[in-house]
Amino acid sequence: xxxxxxxxxxxxxxxxxxxxxxxxxxxxxxxxxxxxxxxxxxxxxxxxxxxxxxxxxxxxxxxxxxxxxxxxxxxxxxxxxxxxxxxxxxxxxxxxxxxxxxxxxxxxxxxxxxxxxxxxxxxxxxxxxxxxxxxxxxxxxxxxxxxxxxxxxxxxxxxxxxxxxxxxxxxxxxxxxxxxxxxxxxxxxxxxxxxxxxxxxxxxxxxxxxxxxxxxxxxxxxxxxxxxxxxxxxxxxxxxxxxxxxxxxxxxxxxxxxxxxxxxxxxxxxxxxxxxxxxxxxxxxxxxxxxxxxxxxxxxxxxxxxxxxxxxxxxxxxxxxxxxxxxxxxxxxxxxxxxxxxxxxxxxxxxxxxxxxxxxxxxxxxxxxxxxxxxxxxxxxxxxxxxxxxxxxxxxxxxxxxxxxxxxxxxxxxxxxxxxxxxxxxxxxxxxxxxxxxxxxxxxxxxxxxxxxxxxxxxxxxxxxxxxxxxxxxxxxxxxxxxxxxxxxxxxxxxxxxxxxxxxxxxxxxxxxxxxxxxxxxxxxxxxxxxxxxxxxxxxxxxxxxxxxxxxxxxxxxxxxxxxxxxxxxxxxxxxxxxxxxxxxxxxxxxxxxxxxxxxxxxxxxxxxxxxxxxxxxxxxxxxxxxxxxxxxxxxxxxxxxxxxxxxxxxxxxxxxxxxxxxxxxxxxxxxxxxxxxxxxxxxxxxxxxxxxxxxxxxxxxxxxxxxxxxxxxxxxxxxxxxxxxxxxxxxxxxxxxxxxxxxxxxxxxxxxxxxxxxxxxxxxxxxxxxxxxxxxxxxxxxxxxxxxxxxxxxxxxxxxxxxxxxxxxxxxxxx
Numbered sequence: 056x057x058x059x060x061x062x063x064x065x066x067x068x069x070x071x072x073x074x075x076x077x078x079x080x081x082x083x084x085x086x087x088x089x090x091x092x093x094x095x096x097x098x099x100x101x102x103x104x105x106x107x108x109x110x111x112x113x114x115x116x117x118x119x120x121x122x123x124x125x126x127x128x129x130x131x132x133x134x135x136x137x138x139x140x141x142x143x144x145x146x147x148x149x150x151x152x153x154x155x156x157x158x159x160x161x162x163x164x165x166x167x168x169x170x171x172x173x174x175x176x177x178x179x180x181x182x183x184x185x186x187x188x189x190x191x192x193x194x195x196x197x198x199x200x201x202x203x204x205x206x207x208x209x210x211x212x213x214x215x216x217x218x219x220x221x222x223x224x225x226x227x228x229x230x231x232x233x234x235x236x237x238x239x240x241x242x243x244x245x246x247x248x249x250x251x252x253x254x255x256x257x258x259x260x261x262x263x264x265x266x267x268x269x270x271x272x273x274x275x276x277x278x279x280x281x282x283x284x285x286x287x288x289x290x291x292x293x294x295x296x297x298x299x300x301x302x303x304x305x306x307x308x309x310x311x312x313x314x315x316x317x318x319x320x321x322x323x324x325x326x327x328x329x330x331x332x333x334x335x336x337x338x339x340x341x342x343x344x345x346x347x348x349x350x351x352x353x354x355x356x357x358x359x360x361x362x363x364x365x366x367x368x369x370x371x372x373x374x375x376x377x378x379x380x381x382x383x384x385x386x387x388x389x390x391x392x393x394x395x396x397x398x399x400x401x402x403x404x405x406x407x408x409x410x411x412x413x414x415x416x417x418x419x420x421x422x423x424x425x426x427x428x429x430x431x432x433x434x435x436x437x438x439x440x441x442x443x444x445x446x447x448x449x450x451x452x453x454x455x456x457x458x459x460x461x462x463x464x465x466x467x468x469x470x471x472x473x474x475x476x477x478x479x480x481x482x483x484x485x486x487x488x489x490x491x492x493x494x495x496x497x498x499x500x501x502x503x504x505x506x507x508x509x510x511x512x513x514x515x516x517x518x519x520x521x522x523x524x525x526x527x528x529x530x531x532x533x534x535x536x537x538x539x540x541x542x543x544x545x546x547x548x549x550x551x552x553x554x555x556x557x558x559x560x561x562x563x564x565x566x567x568x569x570x571x572x573x574x575x576x577x578x579x580x581x582x583x584x585x586x587x588x589x590x591x592x593x594x595x596x597x598x599x600x601x602x603x604x605x606x607x608x609x610x611x612x613x614x615x616x617x618x619x620x621x622x623x624x625x626x627x628x629x630x631x632x633x634x635x636x637x638x639x640x641x642x643x644x645x646x647x648x649x650x651x652x653x654x655x656x657x658x659x660x661x662x663x664x665x666x667x668x669x670x671x672x673x674x675x676x677x678x679x680x681x682x683x684x685x686x687x688x689x690x691x692x693x694x695x696x697x698x699x700x701x702x703x704x705x706x707x708x709x710x711x712x713x714x715x716x717x718x719x720x721x722x723x724x725x726x727x728x729x730x731x732x733x734x735x736x737x738x739x740x741x742x743x744x745x746x747x748x749x750x751x752x753x754x755x756x757x758x759x760x761x762x763x764x765x766x767x768x769x770x771x772x773x774x775x776x777x778x779x780x781x782x783x784x785x786x787x788x789x790x791x792x793x794x795x796x797x798x799x800x801x802x803x804x805x806x807x808x809x810x811x812x813x814x815x816x817x818x819x820x821x822x823x824x825x826x827x828x829x830x831x832x833x834x835x836x837x838x839x840x841x842x843x844x845x846x847x848x849x850x851x852x853x854x855x856x857x858x859x860x861x862x863x864x865x866x867x868x869x870x871x
Contacts, residue, residue, distance in 0.1 A: 082126025109153030181228030201225030320366030438492030
């Protein structure tokens with residue numbers, strides 16, 4: 056019997072005998088190394104036997120697992136690992152199938168040790184680079200099983216940690232094996248990403264929040280390397296680092312869903328950490344895809360709680376800072392359009408108290424508080440995005456934001472009604488806050504490109520609105536544009552400093568572009584500064600901003616002509632407080648006096664004209680003795696010292712225009728211009744800035760025109776209102792309407808009429824104008840008749856006396 060068995064054993068295939076010989080009688084003795092070397096040599100010599108060796112090893116392992124002979128299971132896996140590392144031939148694909156079948160068998164076991172053993176073998180296999188791809192191999196089971204191990208809830212904490220780490224290592228192995236091989240299973244499919252990414256985030260979520268981590272940890276202690284959170288972070292970085300352009304969306308979407316399902320936007324700490332990992336791991340040119348995913352998610356959650364939306368916006372802000380090296384994508388304005396749309400939605404939510412427009416009164420206060428936090432987060436994010444953009448794109452963004460501000464103008468009407476006024480005011484404030492965030496740190500050498508007419512007109516239109524907060528924002532925005540050398544903080548407090556050299560101001564010569572800008576827009580800026588000074592609702596912050604504005608124009612944009620105009624403007628502001636036609640309170644009048652003193656003190660030292668400085672210093676000294684409440688040191692304090700006897704002040708405490716014109720005229724400045732009082736020219740935009748409805752426009756225009764007409768002093772103090780006067784007023788309004796209609800028809804004609812008709816019309820007018828000019832030239836050039844009719848020259852010949860062309864006096868209409 057034994058002979059028969061021995062004979063049958065000798066007839067068994069050689070590969071089976073070699074496989075059986077690697078197993079010792081006692082599993083504790085481990086793998087028989089000499090026999091293992093024989094098996095390896097045989098496999099290398101006859102690679103076609105590899106699939107049979109693998110199948111037989113798989114058969115033995117499955118039998119040993121079912122019989123709970125775990126020692127032999129470990130030996131079989133060790134043999135498989137050594138065969139995998141040694142054999143790199145074309146026939147390894149069939150061997151791998153048997154190997155993966157054995158690994159799957161181990162992972163299906165309920166024993167943690169067998170799961171860990173199978174994972175370790177799979178990781179070793181994943182590090183092997185195969186020569187030929189496999190078209191039929193599937194890793195679906197391994198992705199599912201490793202993801203399940205990442206969520207292990209074993210009772211023993213140590214065992215639970217080991218299982219989770221094995222699951223993470225397994226997912227890392229799957230990614231390495233498949234991510235770079237297009238012929239393998241596509242690991243970037245949503246069905247796989249929806250399992251891999253949440254599993255890694257789940258382990259990251261359980262990290263200790265108290266321990267701060269750098270965005271790109273290169274070194275870590277051994278204890279940190281053993282933690283599932285650290286391992287999951289490294290695996291996530293590796294996964295995202297391998298993501299191509301078309302795979303970013305599938306990798307980011309599970310992150311957003313995981314944060315939604317686990318309510319992780321509200322604390323926002325973990326969400327920010329996740330997206331920092333993402334932004335530092337992906338390729339820089341793909342950063343804008345992550346930004347677009349977050350913006351789309353923000354739109355999808357537009358009716359979620361304000362805290363959730365605020366968390367998403369905070370993550371956007373952090374991501375934008377990290378993406379500063381690249382661009383936020385080809386649709387820059389779409390990014391800001393989304394954020395501004397969310398801002399307007401939040402304003403509506405705050406006003407109605409609910410997301411459907413019919414909220415209850417009980418929840419309105421809470422909603423308003425939450426929405427206000429969200430609005431501040433959006434404004435911060437807009438600033439973060441803008442800081443990453445080049446100068447030309449920031450200019451476009453500022454024009455875009457300004458175009459969204461609802462302003463009463465000739466071409467745009469605001470929403471009517473009390474609810475409409477509240478909505479308009481909140482929208483104006485939030486958009487101007489956003490614009491201020493964008494303008495901070497904006498550096499542009501050419502003010503014409505930084506402040507184009509379309510932008511400046513709308514911005515200055517808001518400077519004349521009744522709301523004091525809006526006016527202050529406009530001033531701050533203008534200051535941030537003009538301050539290109541960082542001088543603003545050096546004179547933030549208004550004072551009459553005796554030596555401005557201690558301020559260490561950075562003063563450059565006015566460039567040609569700045570000169571052109573001031574020639575084009577100076578009067579517009581002066582007019583709005585002048586009108587802003589007349590506002591009764593101004594507080595200390597307004598006067599500080601006005602002072603900064605005046606000083607910055609003097610430092611950044613001033614030539615001799617601008618300095619003269621600024622001095623005239625400040626003297627006109629002094630006259631506002633002195634005459635007090637608008638019945639300003641005592642504080643406003645004292646503040647205007649103090650503002651003028653502080654500015655003239657500074658500009659006199661900048662011009663370095665001794666007699667000018669002496670006059671300013673004398674007036675300031677006189678105020679210190681007689682009227683200290685006219686100086687900034689007594690006005691712009693917590694408890695200002697005011698006086699009610701402002702109408703009884705002597706001329707010695709005022710800056711005299713005649714004196715300043717005299718001293719500056721002697722130093723080369725234009726004395727004629729200095730001696731001319733500044734009078735602002737009101738425009739239609741200025742008149743309409745404070746209207747509350749379109750119906751009040753005409754009456755407001757008539758009122759402003761009558762108030763500012765030069766004949767106002769000549770009229771009687773009170774005019775009797777009769778039927779005839781009312782009829783004349785109505786007729787004048789009708790004439791204005793006819794004139795406005797005529798202008799509209801002219802514009803429409805030039806827009807829609809054929810070119811030949813316009814050319815003929817202009818040609819006829821040009822011919823008529825030329826004939827008139829010829830008549831004027833004949834009258835001008837013709838010499839006046841002398842008593843003798845001719846003038847005799849030295850040689851006795853009669854000669855007509857003609858005036859040179861450059862000495863002729865032409866009418867104003869003929870000169871252009």
